[in-house]
Amino acid sequence: MAELSKTEKAILELISNNPFIGQSNIAQELNLARSTIAVHITQLVSKGLLLGRGYILPTSQKVTCIGGVAFNRKYALNVAPVLGTSNPGVSSQSHGGVIRNIAENLARLDVDVSLISIVGEDESGRELLSQMRSLGVDISQVVLSNDRPTAEYVAIFDSANELVFGVASMGILDQITPAQIERSWSHISSSDWVVLDCNLPSETIEKILYLKQKADFKLAVDTVSISKAKRLPRDLSMIDILFTNRDEANSILNFGSDISGLDINELATLLRKLGSKGVVLTDGANGHIINIEEEVFATPALSSNVINVSGAGDALVAGFISKIRSGASVCEASKVGAALSALTIESEMDVRQDLSVDILNDYILQKKD
Numbered sequence: 599m600a601e602l603s604k605t606e607k608a609i610l611e612l613i614s615n616n617p618f619i620g621q622s623n624i625a626q627e628l629n630l631a632r633s634t635i636a637v638h639i640t641q642l643v644s645k646g647l648l649l650g651r652g653y654i655l656p657t658s659q660k661v662t663c664i665g666g667v668a669f670n671r672k673y674a675l676n677v678a679p680v681l682g683t684s685n686p687g688v689s690s691q692s693h694g695g696v697i698r699n700i701a702e703n704l705a706r707l708d709v710d711v712s713l714i715s716i717v718g719e720d721e722s723g724r725e726l727l728s729q730m731r732s733l734g735v736d737i738s739q740v741v742l743s744n745d746r747p748t749a750e751y752v753a754i755f756d757s758a759n760e761l762v763f764g765v766a767s768m769g770i771l772d773q774i775t776p777a778q779i780e781r782s783w784s785h786i787s788s789s790d791w792v793v794l795d796c797n798l799p800s801e802t803i804e805k806i807l808y809l810k811q812k813a814d815f816k817l818a819v820d821t822v823s824i825s826k827a828k829r830l831p832r833d834l835s836m837i838d839i840l841f842t843n844r845d846e847a848n849s850i851l852n853f854g855s856d857i858s859g860l861d862i863n864e865l866a867t868l869l870r871k872l873g874s875k876g877v878v879l880t881d882g883a884n885g886h887i888i889n890i891e892e893e894v895f896a897t898p899a900l901s902s903n904v905i906n907v908s909g910a911g912d913a914l915v916a917g918f919i920s921k922i923r924s925g926a927s928v929c930e931a932s933k934v935g936a937a938l939s940a941l942t943i944e945s946e947m948d949v950r951q952d953l954s955v956d957i958l959n960d961y962i963l964q965k966k967d
């Protein structure tokens with residue numbers, strides 16, 4: 599028999615006493631983070647001591663995230679850019695894609711997360727998946743494409759950190775088809791919450807909204823960008839919470855971004871009229887407004903030492919969902935969303951690498967003082 603650590607033995611014992619025990623319960627029993635338990639379970643499966651199938655049962659608290667996963671490469675030039683020749687610079691890379699960022703934030707907050715997306719059979723795809731796996735995210739429903747490379751965003755910055763140009767190679771995401779959703783439907787429909795981003799093709803979004811009519815889970819949507827927001831259908835009545843920023847809201851409503859003249863409350867009201875049961879409309883440093891069922895209020899941004907604003911919106915969605923799924927009020931979820939976005943923009947990365955429930959709670963307490 600393979601060599602087992604003390605924790606692995608304890609996990610095996612709990613599972614053999616109750617094969618239906620969830621990861622969160624094991625975590626509670628052993629006083630460890632759920633993500634740690636998930637990693638041990640993956641190891642027990644690979645040692646052949648757990649037969650995955652018997653164990654992978656629908657956990658009612660699961661959040662399934664469906665959408666885009668991408669590899670970001672950034673190049674900072676040391677000199678003024680010269681076209682038509684090679685320019686010396688410094689490269690860095692990070693993991694991105696709105697839904698991937700949301701899933702990473704949720705996993706770091708000990709939420710049971712599952713990811714549905716697509717990557718290429720290449721180095722970037724393997725790295726993205728390996729990081730998700732190490733965080734305890736269930737990646738069993740991620741498809742590997744053998745004819746498209748992993749989605750990639752490449753950005754070139756000048757020495758003043760202004761974007762010179764960017765290249766988005768996202769074609770692979772069009773292969774997240776309605777058929778993939780159908781294949782994963784039992785996995786999706788057994789979730790507590792499903793979050794999708796508008797990196798999905800419109801027919802795939804429509805398929806999820808259609809199938810959701812007979813399902814029990816709650817659905818949140820992040821609109822991603824002005825152009826991708828237009829992938830939503832006119833009827834938003836299957837959406838429980840629509841997360842969108844001011845420009846994306848204008849785009850859904852078919853107004854040019856600056857010409858509608860409507861304030862964010864009016865925009866949210868119009869989105870509710872399209873059927874969405876709730877709208878969280880973000881507006882950068884001005885914070886966000888909530889218009890969910892009967893609750894309408896504004897939550898200001900927490901003042902923060904801004905280092906990198908990218909990822910703020912994704913963090914807000916994750917903070918909000920992590921709270922609301924645990925039964926908290928909309929007001930509490932809104933505050934946690936604002937706190938996680940503030941915490942995120944105070945770091946270099948689009949997802950804070952040191953994030954944990956404790957760090958988030960400490961930050962909220964500290965901001966109360």
Ligand SMILES: Nc1ncnc2c1ncn2[C@@H]1O[C@H](COP(=O)(O)OP(=O)(O)OP(=O)(O)O)[C@@H](O)[C@H]1O
Nearest residue numbers: 843880881882883885886899908909910911912939
């Ligand atoms: N400059 C800022 N100062 C303080 N808080 C900010 C700032 N920018 C964003 N935030 C916080 O993050 C939240 C979401 O930001 P924003 O409206 O920019 O989302 P977004 O456009 O979806 O961003 P992204 O998609 O790039 O992550 C805001 O409601 C606010 O709480």
Ligand SMILES: [Mg+2]
Nearest residue numbers: 822843911912
């Ligand atoms: Mg956003």
